[in-house]
Every structure is written in C-alpha cells, then in structure tokens.
Amino acid sequence: MHIHVEGVAGLPIIHKGDDLLALICEKVVFADGDILCIASSVYSKAKGYTKILSDITPTERAVRIAGKTKEDPRFIQAVLDASTDVLLEYPFVLSEVSCGHIGVRAGVDQSNIEDGMLILLPPDPMAAAAGVREAVQKITGKTVGVIITDTCGRSFRRGQTGHAIGWSGMTAIRDFRGDTDLFGHVLKITEEAVVDEIAGFANFVMGESNNGVPAVVFRNCGTWTGHDDLYFRPDEDLTRAMLKKETG
Amino acid sequence: MHIHVEGVAGLPIIHKGDDLLALICEKVVFADGDILCIASSVYSKAKGYTKILSDITPTERAVRIAGKTKEDPRFIQAVLDASTDVLLEYPFVLSEVSCGHIGVRAGVDQSNIEDGMLILLPPDPMAAAAGVREAVQKITGKTVGVIITDTCGRSFRRGQTGHAIGWSGMTAIRDFRGDTDLFGHVLKITEEAVVDEIAGFANFVMGESNNGVPAVVFRNCGTWTGHDDLYFRPDEDLTRAMLKKETG
Numbered sequence: 292m293h294i295h296v297e298g299v300a301g302l303p304i305i306h307k308g309d310d311l312l313a314l315i316c317e318k319v320v321f322a323d324g325d326i327l328c329i330a331s332s333v334y335s336k337a338k339g340y341t342k343i344l345s346d347i348t349p350t351e352r353a354v355r356i357a358g359k360t361k362e363d364p365r366f367i368q369a370v371l372d373a374s375t376d377v378l379l380e381y382p383f384v385l386s387e388v389s390c391g392h393i394g395v396r397a398g399v400d401q402s403n404i405e406d407g408m409l410i411l412l413p414p415d416p417m418a419a420a421a422g423v424r425e426a427v428q429k430i431t432g433k434t435v436g437v438i439i440t441d442t443c444g445r446s447f448r449r450g451q452t453g454h455a456i457g458w459s460g461m462t463a464i465r466d467f468r469g470d471t472d473l474f475g476h477v478l479k480i481t482e483e484a485v486v487d488e489i490a491g492f493a494n495f496v497m498g499e500s501n502n503g504v505p506a507v508v509f510r511n512c513g514t515w516t517g518h519d520d521l522y523f524r525p526d527e528d529l530t531r532a533m534l535k536k537e538t539g
Numbered sequence: 540m541h542i543h544v545e546g547v548a549g550l551p552i553i554h555k556g557d558d559l560l561a562l563i564c565e566k567v568v569f570a571d572g573d574i575l576c577i578a579s580s581v582y583s584k585a586k587g588y589t590k591i592l593s594d595i596t597p598t599e600r601a602v603r604i605a606g607k608t609k610e611d612p613r614f615i616q617a618v619l620d621a622s623t624d625v626l627l628e629y630p631f632v633l634s635e636v637s638c639g640h641i642g643v644r645a646g647v648d649q650s651n652i653e654d655g656m657l658i659l660l661p662p663d664p665m666a667a668a669a670g671v672r673e674a675v676q677k678i679t680g681k682t683v684g685v686i687i688t689d690t691c692g693r694s695f696r697r698g699q700t701g702h703a704i705g706w707s708g709m710t711a712i713r714d715f716r717g718d719t720d721l722f723g724h725v726l727k728i729t730e731e732a733v734v735d736e737i738a739g740f741a742n743f744v745m746g747e748s749n750n751g752v753p754a755v756v757f758r759n760c761g762t763w764t765g766h767d768d769l770y771f772r773p774d775e776d777l778t779r780a781m782l783k784k785e786t787g
Contacts, residue, residue: 294544294744304721403720406724448771449732450731450735452735454696474652483690488740489743492740492743494736495731495760528695529627529694537781
C-alpha cells in the first residue's frame with residue numbers, strides 16, 4: 292500500500308463567510324477515494340463559530356474556575372457554554388462537548404485568530420464532515436472521505452496529538468471481529484480507531500504555529516468496514532467514572 | 540510537504556534469530572531521512588523476547604487477578620513480570636513497563652505467534668530503535684529515523700491506536716515553545732507528540748490481523764526540534780494518580 296500525503300498550503304487567512312472548500316479545491320486535484328482532513332479551527336473560522344471575548348459575561352462558576360486556572364473568566368465561560376459535562380475543573384477544564392468528544396477547554400482556542408476572539412469547535416462536527424464531503428463532490432465531482440480534526444492531550448503521555456471529531460465517507464473504527472491472525476487464531480484486539488490514526492498524522496503534517504497548513508489530503512488509504520461508536524458510553528469509561536467520582 | 544508512506548509487505552513469518560533488518564532492507568530502497576516504523580511484536584519475535592506459556596508458574600497474585608479477568612493465570616504472570624507498576628487489575632491489567640510506557644496487559648500479546656507462546660514488548664525499546672537505526676545504516680549506508688510501535692487503547696475513546704514505545708534519530712516531542720501563530724501570538728499549546736502521530740498512522744498502514752505488514756516507511760517527513768520527555772512523571776499524571784488512589 293503506497294500512500295501519498297500532502298499538506299494544503301498557500302491558503303489565505305480564513306474569515307467568516309469564506310468559501311473554504313472552494314479555496315481548498317483550487318489547490319488540490321482530488322481523486323475518488325481521497326481523504327481530506329481539515330483542522331476544526333479553520334472550518335469554524337469560515338463558518339463563524341467564533342466568539343468575541345468582550346461580548347461574554349462570565350457566570351459565578353466561570354469566575355470561580357478561572358480563579359483556580361488563572362485564565363480569563365470570559366474564556367472559561369465560553370468553555371462552559373460549549374460543554375455538556377465537565378469532568379475536571381482544575382488544573383484545566385476537561386469536558387465533554389455535545390458530539391461526545393472529551394477534550395481540554397472544550398476545544399475553545401485563542402490562537403490563530405485576531406486578539407480578543409475565540410474559535411469554538413464546530414457544534415456538529417459529523418454534519419460538518421458530511422457537508423465538506425458534499426461540497427467537494429459538488430465542486431470537483433470527486434467522492435472523498437472527510438475528517439475534521441482537533442488537537443488534544445491524552446492520559447499518561449505528554450504532548451498533544453490530532454484526533455478526529457467528525458468524519459464522513461468512512462467508519463471511525465476498523466472492526467476486525469472474526470478475523471484471524473497469521474496463525475489462524477481469532478483476534479482478541481478487534482477494534483482500531485483508524486480515524487484517529489489518520490487525524491493524528493494529518494496533525495503532524497499541519498504542524499502547529501504559523502505553518503498555515505490547515506488541511507491535508509491522503510491518497511490510497513484503501514477502504515475498511517467497521518462502525519462509528521468512537522466514544523465510550525459513560526458507564527463503560529473507566530477514566531471518566533474516576534474523574535466524576537473525584538470531582539463529585 | 541509531500542509525504543510518501545509505504546507498508547513493507549511480503550516478509551516471511553519471523554522467528555527468533557531471523558535477521559529482520561536484512562529482510563526489510565531487501566524489500567525497501569531507503570533514502571537518508573526516511574522514518575522506519577516497526578511493530579514491536581515482530582521485533583520481539585526476531586530477538587526472542589517471547590515466552591512459552593507452559594514454562595510459567597503463576598504466583599498467587601496472578602491467580603487472583605486472572606480469576607477476575609477470566610484470563611490464563613500464566614498469561615497474567617507474564618504481564619506482571621513485565622510490569623514495574625500495576626495501575627489497574629480489573630477489568631484488565633493496566634501497568635507501566637520499565638521504559639515508562641503505560642499499557643494494557645503490559646503489551647504482552649498472544650496473537651501472530653504459535654499456540655502456547657507469548658510475545659513480550661522489547662525490554663528496552665529505545666535501545667531497540669537505536670539498534671535498528673544502526674543496522675539500516677550498516678546494511679544500506681542510509682541514515683534513517685526509527686520508531687518501534689505498539690498498539691494500545693486510550694481514555695474516553697474506543698479502539699486501539701498505534702503508539703511509539705521507542706524512537707531513534709528524532710525527538711518524541713516537537714516543541715513549539717516560543718513560536719507564534721499566524722497572528723503573532725505566542726502559542727499556548729507548545730508540545731506535539733509527533734512520534735505517536737507517526738506511529739499511529741504506521742499502525743493504520745500495518746493493519747491488524749493477517750495483513751503481514753509489520754513495518755512501514757515514511758519518506759519526506761522533514762525534521763523538527765524538541766525533546767524526549769514523552770511520559771508524564773507520576774506526580775504530574777492526573778489519570779495515574781486517580782488510578783493509584785482507586786486501587787490503593
């Protein structure tokens with residue numbers, strides 16, 4: 292399997308209302324089966340999923356948390372507004388957002404946007420991915436897979452990695468149930484989170500800081516079968532259960 | 540950045556004593572700067588880091604844990620022997636191994652090996668990666684980076700992904716400290732675990748089950764600066780602290 296991976300560079304700084312997909316399709320010659328990864332931040336900027344910090348009035352809770360984390364209470368309010376379940380308040384807010392993703396500060400970001408502005412995660416990243424897929428189809432006639440990525444930390448290991456928060460045209464999990472290994476044993480490890488493996492490498496290609504590569508195209512990744520149950524249910528998520536116990 | 544990624548297919552089933560690197564170098568035309576990812580399982584098989592299940596006498600502790608997890612006590616004994624710190628016994632053993640990596644069942648694997656055999660993680664995966672790097676240099680004259688990968692689960696999200704447990708010729712973390720974003724703000728997110736992002740995509744290319752692709756070559760990944768402190772210290776690892784508290 293020879294895979295070709297290319298960062299989409301040379302895009303202008305994106306603002307609300309920009310036709311991000313038209314801009315990307317100007318830079319990329321898509322083929323059927325390609326996978327397009329887009330950073331949630333640039334998608335949200337184009338769609339206007341942003342907030343002006345000075346428009347936010349923090350609640351008492353936000354002021355209390357911000358006192359502990361030493362962040363702007365208005366920023367914390369934006370994080371709380373984006374959260375459906377707060378798992379941890381300190382040393383950083385860790386929370387679930389409506390799509391089921393659990394991340395630090397609910398993915399609210401102050402970088403790569405004008406001073407005093409915040410970038411939110413897309414409120415429905417699955418719909419976002421499906422919409423991007425449709426847009427590429429409409430503009431280029433090509434059928435691609437799409438992953439919307441976010442950058443998050445993880446347990447035990449330092450450093451952020453890219454994660455998938457929305458996807459379309461593929462399943463999140465490649466399911467090996469019933470498959471056998473090289474020796475004919477039925478496999479015990481049966482589920483591989485392929486969208487996160489692809490999103491992680493897309494994040495590597497994007498880089499952070501000022502690279503200006505908010506999208507990455509993968510060619511020849513093949514296909515797989517599986518399912519979309521990427522997030523543990525609360526009752527099967529050990530880490531979450533412990534965090535909830537700890538924080539009450 | 541155009542990156543080319545290729546799975547190394549067509550290798551025979553590997554046994555103790557096989558010259559894995561010679562076999563890989565027959566299949567790949569390396570260039571300076573390539574990154575070679577190797578599954579820890581195939582590396583361990585070649586080096587003989589395996590155990591015969593029937594040679595293992597389980598301790599009381601292993602019997603007790605195996606009673607809860609419904610696994611073979613001898614398998615659990617091998618897991619305990621490979622562990623330097625057990626964080627969780629049930630529903631699965633989660634433990635730290637000597638290199639600092641924390642994983643389920645200490646990475647001890649019963650798949651892709653003959654019945655009654657176990658594959659262990661390499662005892663020193665950093666040295667393993669350095670040794671692979673040297674071997675490629677010796678065989679081909681090319682200077683490559685090397686990542687030894689393992690497959691693990693994670694918090695909050697279902698499914699396994701590839702992780703780096705050893706690396707050579709690169710730093711684990713790409714460090715953006717002091718960098719600025721597109722708007723000139725000094726970045727808050729400063730550390731990206733690039734070895735895990737690369738290992739994850741390598742795992743995607745390897746697939747699981749019977750694909751027989753235990754190594755993956757990346758070309759044109761560029762270079763970065765950073766550091767190798769991939770594992771949190773126990774005192775800064777929130778999840779670990781909670782697990783230890785929970786399990787006593």
